Structures are given as C-alpha cells and as structure tokens.
Amino acid sequence: MARLICDISMSLDGFVAGPNQTLEDPLGQGGERLHEWAFPLVSFREPHGLPGGETGADDEVVAESLRATGAVVMGRRMFSGGAGPWEADPNADGWWGENPPFHVPVFVLTHHARQTMTMQGGTSFTFVTDGIEAAVEQARAAAGDKDVLLAGGAAVVQQSLEAGLLDELQIHLVPVLLGGGVRLFAEGGRGTDQIGLERTRVIDSPAVTHLRYRVVK
Amino acid sequence: MARLICDISMSLDGFVAGPNQTLEDPLGQGGERLHEWAFPLVSFREPHGLPGGETGADDEVVAESLRATGAVVMGRRMFSGGAGPWEADPNADGWWGENPPFHVPVFVLTHHARQTMTMQGGTSFTFVTDGIEAAVEQARAAAGDKDVLLAGGAAVVQQSLEAGLLDELQIHLVPVLLGGGVRLFAEGGRGTDQIGLERTRVIDSPAVTHLRYRVVK
Numbered sequence: 186m187a188r189l190i191c192d193i194s195m196s197l198d199g200f201v202a203g204p205n206q207t208l209e210d211p212l213g214q215g216g217e218r219l220h221e222w223a224f225p226l227v228s229f230r231e232p233h234g235l236p237g238g239e240t241g242a243d244d245e246v247v248a249e250s251l252r253a254t255g256a257v258v259m260g261r262r263m264f265s266g267g268a269g270p271w272e273a274d275p276n277a278d279g280w281w282g283e284n285p286p287f288h289v290p291v292f293v294l295t296h297h298a299r300q301t302m303t304m305q306g307g308t309s310f311t312f313v314t315d316g317i318e319a320a321v322e323q324a325r326a327a328a329g330d331k332d333v334l335l336a337g338g339a340a341v342v343q344q345s346l347e348a349g350l351l352d353e354l355q356i357h358l359v360p361v362l363l364g365g366g367v368r369l370f371a372e373g374g375r376g377t378d379q380i381g382l383e384r385t386r387v388i389d390s391p392a393v394t395h396l397r398y399r400v401v402k
Numbered sequence: 403m404a405r406l407i408c409d410i411s412m413s414l415d416g417f418v419a420g421p422n423q424t425l426e427d428p429l430g431q432g433g434e435r436l437h438e439w440a441f442p443l444v445s446f447r448e449p450h451g452l453p454g455g456e457t458g459a460d461d462e463v464v465a466e467s468l469r470a471t472g473a474v475v476m477g478r479r480m481f482s483g484g485a486g487p488w489e490a491d492p493n494a495d496g497w498w499g500e501n502p503p504f505h506v507p508v509f510v511l512t513h514h515a516r517q518t519m520t521m522q523g524g525t526s527f528t529f530v531t532d533g534i535e536a537a538v539e540q541a542r543a544a545a546g547d548k549d550v551l552l553a554g555g556a557a558v559v560q561q562s563l564e565a566g567l568l569d570e571l572q573i574h575l576v577p578v579l580l581g582g583g584v585r586l587f588a589e590g591g592r593g594t595d596q597i598g599l600e601r602t603r604v605i606d607s608p609a610v611t612h613l614r615y616r617v618v619k
Binding site: 224356358384398 | 415469470481575577578579582585586587590599604606608613
C-alpha cells in the first residue's frame with residue numbers, strides 16, 4: 186500500500202505559516218521565509234515550468250520526494266486560502282493557474298462538494314467531503330506503487346497523525362523564528378505514549394535541515 | 403566577552419517540559435524522554451559522580467559544552483520547581499544535593515533575595531533578583547574566557563533572546579511528541595525580522611539531533 190508521507194517546511198519555532206494570513210499574503214507575515222530555501226532549486230523550478238536552478242543536497246531531497254510521489258492530499262485552505270461555499274471563494278480555482286506544479290492527482294479536503302477539476306500537465310483536483318481517511322484512501326488508490334504526499338496545512342497533518350494514518354514525516358526545518366502563526370504541532374495532541382517516532386535521516390545544508398521520521402505504529 | 407549559549411533539549415513538537423509539572427514530576431508527563439539520550443553518556447555520568455558510560459557523537463557534543471562552560475544561568479523554577487518566598491519552598495536547596503553536577507558558578511534568576519550557596523565540587527548558587535541582564539553580566543564575569551550556559555527554562559531563554567543577549571542556541575531535538583507542556587518558543591515572540599539565525603552545525607544520531615545556531619545581531 187502507498188505510504189502516506191507528510192512533507193512540510195517548519196520554522197525553528199514550530200510554525201508552518203506566519204501570523205495574519207490573507208489572500209494577498211497566504212503564508213502569513215514572514216511565511217515566505219519558510220520556502221525560500223526551495224525557490225532556487227532545479228527540482229522546484231522544473232515542475233513550475235522554470236528553466237535552470239541550483240543542484241546539491243537540498244535539490245536532491247526535493248527531487249527524491251517528487252520521484253516518489255504518486256498523489257497529493259491537502260487541506261482546503263492550502264488549495265484556495267478560503268473556507269465555506271465555493272461560490273463565495275474568490276480563489277476557488279486554487280493558486281496555481283492552468284498548469285499546477287503537482288503533475289499528479291491531488292485530493293483536497295473540504296466540507297463543500299464539487300466536481301473534479303482536470304488541469305494541464307497531469308494535475309487533477311478531486312474534492313473529498315468525507316474526511317481525511319477517505320481522502321487518503323482515494324489518494325492511495327491513485328498513487329499506485331508510489332507514495333502519497335501530505336502537503337498540509339497543519340490541521341490536516343495533525344488529523345492524519347492522530348488518526349494513525351501517517352507513515353513518515355519529513356520536516357524541512359528552516360533557521361528562522363516567525364514568532365507566531367500556524368503551528369505544525371498543536372497543544373493537546375496525543376503524546377509520545379501514543380505516537381512513537383523513529384528518526385530515519387537528517388540531511389543538512391546552511392539553508393535548511395531535512396529531518397525525516399518514521400511513525401512507529 | 404564570554405558568549406551566552408542556550409543549551410536545551412526540545413521535543414519535535416517544541417516542548418522543553420511535558421504537561422502537568424509537579425515536585426514529584428518536575429519535567430512534566432513524558433518530560434524525562436527529552437533527556438534520556440544524555441543519561442547513558444560518559445559526559446553526563448561523570449559530572450554526576452557516576453562511573454563509565456557511552457562515548458560517541460552525542461557524548462562529544464555534551465563534553466564539548468562542559469569544557470566550554472565557565473558559568474551557568476537558570477530560572478528559579480529549574481532550580482527548585484518552586485516560586486515565591488524561599489521559606490515556603492519545599493525544595494529550596496535545589497534538586498542536586500551537596501555536590502551538584504555543574505562544578506561552576508550558577509546564577510539563579512529569582513524575585514526573592516537569598517545568600518549565595520557554596521556547594522561541593524566547585525558549584526555555587528548565586529541568586530540574582532534584578533533580572534536577566536544582571537544575571538548574565540554576573541555570569542559573564544564569573545566565566546572568564548569560557549562561555550555562559552543558559553540552561554533554561556523556556557521563559558529565561560525567551561527573555562534572553564528578546565533582550566538580544568543570546569549569542570548561540572544549541573537545541574538537542576529529540577524525536578518524541580509530548581503533545582503539550584512548556585514550549586521553548588512562545589507565541590508572540592519577536593520574529594525573524596528582528597532576530598536572525600545562522601545555522602552553524604548539525605550533529606545527528608538516532609537518539610537526538612544537535613542543532614546549533616548563531617544569533618545574528
């Protein structure tokens with residue numbers, strides 16, 4: 186069965202988005218800093234249709250993840266920044282235009298049903314209204330013998346961890362302090378007595394530390 | 403001038419102590435898990451007067467820190483678990499008995515004045531009532547050409563970071579989730595616009611990842 190792997194950038198103080206997220210500033214104040222390490226990489230630029238870029242350890246980590254990913258699961262807010270009925274969402278078609286950088290089927294968790302959108306370049310967006318377990322099940326079926334990448338946001342990661350669905354956790358730990366925003370790990374989560382982690386790999390560059398853990402079930 | 407270096411163990415979800423701290427359980431539920439990586443090490447056992455132990459990468463990180471440390475700063479709660487007047491503190495002489503494992507001068511931040519305690523083995527406890535800057539200044543004078551180690555707790559680390567006193571941050575990131583407790587980085591701290599970090603070193607073992615950052619001032 187396809188493994189479910191959370192792959193997310195986090196600040197040293199534990200945030201995956203900065204404070205005061207808006208449509209104009211979807212990552213919140215300072216939140217762009219969490220992703221700056223990736224922007225120059227070949228493996229980031231190529232799926233976005235951009236030429237050139239940097240290679241090296243960070244690039245290989247991202248390229249490895251791309252090669253392994255057969256489907257993606259994400260939350261509604263990560264898809265559009267919105268909530269509620271789609272008719273009232275000014276960003277209802279998502280952030281990425283006609284040719285999104287995923288190039289695999291994407292399953293979006295939402296409370297509001299909607300037809301699947303088939304985009305250019307192999308990306309499709311399927312909207313799943315019956316919860317994280319159903320979304321992961323559909324994504325696993327779509328991924329075949331590849332992995333399912335859980336892209337975020339934090340609430341979806343927490344749900345998948347609490348539900349025992351997550352197989353691995355890859356955190357790109359960025360040496361910045363955001364001082365506030367959206368935490369990857371909320372207060373009141375289940376602790377280590379219930380959720381064990383085994384660190385499987387650490388890859389390190391000046392820009393970011395790639396921490397990889399297996400969830401022990 | 404002696405550098406001020408925070409040296410602290412943190413869970414992957416950002417906690418330096420578990421929930422429900424008590425005198426019987428000073429690290430909170432699950433909090434011992436944050437320090438288990440250190441207990442077997444020669445460099446942990448030797449200052450505690452214990453023979454033998456393990457060597458290796460983790461041991462060298464701790465031994466390096468011990469060699470470099472000329473004085474320690476800590477908060478009152480880390481010293482005794484208590485708060486308020488010393489007469490009412492059932493653990494007023496601290497956790498460590500007659501021969502504490504520090505073997506250098508220790509400066510304890512408190513609101514309640516008290517005579518310096520001179521212990522066996524080179525440890526002394528000096529109680530500083532006029533704030534973090536004064537405590538660090540006294541510790542720097544005592545440390546000579548060595549570093550000042552900021553041992554915790556979280557509130558004291560945050561104060562020193564906000565006050566621009568901290569030179570380096572060494573976080574021993576432990577692959578456990580505590581699900582609650584005391585966060586090293588509180589909401590509402592100053593963000594990266596004000597506090598820059600430069601990752602200077604990552605040393606890694608299955609038990610713990612030693613992350614080291616320089617605070618850019």
